Each structure stands twice: as structure tokens, then as C-alpha cells.
Amino acid sequence: MTQLALVIDLNVCVGCHACVTSCKEWNTSGEAGSLADFSPYDADPCGTFFNRVQTFEAGEFPDTETVHFPKSCLHCEDPPCVPVCPTGASFKRKEDGLVLIDYDKCIGCKYCAWACPYGVREIDEKRQEMTKCTLCSDRIHNEALPERDRKPACVLACPTSARLFGDIHDPESEVSKAIQERGGYQLMPEWGTQPANHYLPRRKTQVQVRAEEVERADNALQLERQFERGEINLAAMARQ
Known part of the structure; x- marks a missing residue:
């Protein structure tokens, strides 16, 4: 059975929100209808979105990093x-x-919104209908479009290619290979819902790897100096 899904590479997502705006533009003009926007240019804008990017800081100071986490159905x-x-x-x-x-x-x-453990369904306050990501179902099967354009709007808009799209049940697909090779994981698998969308974990950058190497070398040097000063008794440590 085919299972279309997104695979999102958290290592290269820069939080530019191109996926958010392209999703809003396409679905407002497509089968999803006009998605509500209230006071879009005021201090407290409110609207309906299929795709959002959550940004947060991970780690402990001073070793912290900014993570951009796109989430949709x-x-x-x-x-x-x-x-x-x-x-x-x-x-x-x-x-x-x-x-x-x-x-x-x-x-x-709103029963479906209450049942969804991921909080990705939103009520359109103007139409009073529940809305959510459709993976651009009106686009991906549209033979009037060139084959290269038969992808979700968010995938086509991503400037860093952080979003992959395909059949996760096809072992030869790009998304399946990415999941296998990069250790792709599901969001909150403990709920037993078997999310089709997967995330590729962040990898350590060369700067982070080099920093860890420098720290290990510095720690080794400090131990060596302590030993030379007689502050460390290796024999006593071995007996403990």
C-alpha cells in the first residue's frame, strides 16, 4: 500500500518560513478554500495555517543551539x-x-482536533470547518502540471531542500533511503498512531566536533599536569 509522506531534515532547516507562506498561498487558492486571516498586519494577527515552524533553543548554556521544527499533519x-x-x-x-x-x-x-495528539488540526473560524495539511492532494496527482511540479508546495519552496516527499513504503524511494541511512524517526511514536511523516535528526557540525576534540585534549593535558605535580595518585585510583 502506498503511503505518501514528508521527510524533514532538521539539520538543514533554517526556519525561513518559506514552507509556511507557500502552503498558505497554494491552499488558499486550491481545493482547501480560502483560509481565514484576521488582522494580518496588526499586533495580534490570527489565522489558519496547515504548516507551522516552531523554533526553540536546545541544550544548556553555553552549549546551546537553535532548532527549527516544522510541523503539520x-x-x-x-x-x-x-x-x-x-x-x-x-x-x-x-x-x-x-x-x-x-x-x-x-x-x-472539533472532535478530531481533540483526538489528534500532535495538535495539527485547526478550525477555520470563518467557515467553521476543520482544516489540516492535505500534502497538496490537488497538486500531486494533477497531470496538467509538469511532473517536477507534482509535489507539495512546501517541498518546492524550501530553499535548502530540507523537505523530501515520496512513498515511505517503497524501499527504493528517496524518502525511504533517507530514513534508513540517516536514522529518520517518527514524532511521539509512543502514541501508536504510526505517523507517516519522519524527521532526520540533527548531525554535529565540524565546528562542534572540533570543539569536542579540543575539550578532550585540554582535559587530558590538565590530568597530565596534575599527575606531574603529584596531585593525582594513579596507584590509589586503581585500588578504588
Whole structure:
């Protein structure tokens, strides 16, 4: 069974929000309808987005780093949002594994949002309908578009190629190989929802590796000097 998904490389995401704006632009003009925006240029803007980028600081001072974490619907293989929908508006499509919403059936009850452990469903306050990422389902199968353009808008807009798209069930696909080679992981797998989207973990940069080498060398030098000054008794340490 085909399972289309995103694989996001956290090592090269720079938090530019190109994925956010391109997603908003495409889905506002596509099948998803006009997504609400209230006071977009005021101090407290509020709107509906399918894709958001969360930025936070990781580590302990002074060894900290900024992490940009894009998050949208994970198109779970066992989506908890589907069985709770009282009208059948939320469903998982068999041919490509996408979790979608039939807007004609949605009554805006928010049951699916409560059931989603990832907080990626948003109510459109203007239309009173639940919305979420569709992986640009109206684009990826559109034969009127050149094949190179049959990808989600966020993937095409990413300037660093941090977002990959494909069938994670195809062992020869780009996304499957990236998951296997880079140790791709699911978000909160303990919930048992089997998220289709995966993340590629951050790798240490050459600067970080060099800093660790310098620290180890400095620690070794300090131990050697302490031993020369008689501050360390190796025999006593060995007996402990």
C-alpha cells in the first residue's frame, strides 16, 4: 500500500518560513478554500495555517543551539482523528495513504482536533470547518502540471531542500533511503498512531566536533599536569 509522506531534515532547516507562506498561498487558492486571516498586519494577527515552524533553543548554556521544527499533519497510518468523526468527514484515502477532510460533511465539532495528539488540526473560524495539511492532494496527482511540479508546495519552496516527499513504503524511494541511512524517526511514536511523516535528526557540525576534540585534549593535558605535580595518585585510583 502506498503511503505518501514528508521527510524533514532538521539539520538543514533554517526556519525561513518559506514552507509556511507557500502552503498558505497554494491552499488558499486550491481545493482547501480560502483560509481565514484576521488582522494580518496588526499586533495580534490570527489565522489558519496547515504548516507551522516552531523554533526553540536546545541544550544548556553555553552549549546551546537553535532548532527549527516544522510541523503539520503527519498523515498517520493509524489516525485517531478518523474514527472519532461523527459524520465521516475525516478519512484516510487508500490509494495514497493521505488523511483528508470532506468539507461538505464537516460540522466543525472539533472532535478530531481533540483526538489528534500532535495538535495539527485547526478550525477555520470563518467557515467553521476543520482544516489540516492535505500534502497538496490537488497538486500531486494533477497531470496538467509538469511532473517536477507534482509535489507539495512546501517541498518546492524550501530553499535548502530540507523537505523530501515520496512513498515511505517503497524501499527504493528517496524518502525511504533517507530514513534508513540517516536514522529518520517518527514524532511521539509512543502514541501508536504510526505517523507517516519522519524527521532526520540533527548531525554535529565540524565546528562542534572540533570543539569536542579540543575539550578532550585540554582535559587530558590538565590530568597530565596534575599527575606531574603529584596531585593525582594513579596507584590509589586503581585500588578504588
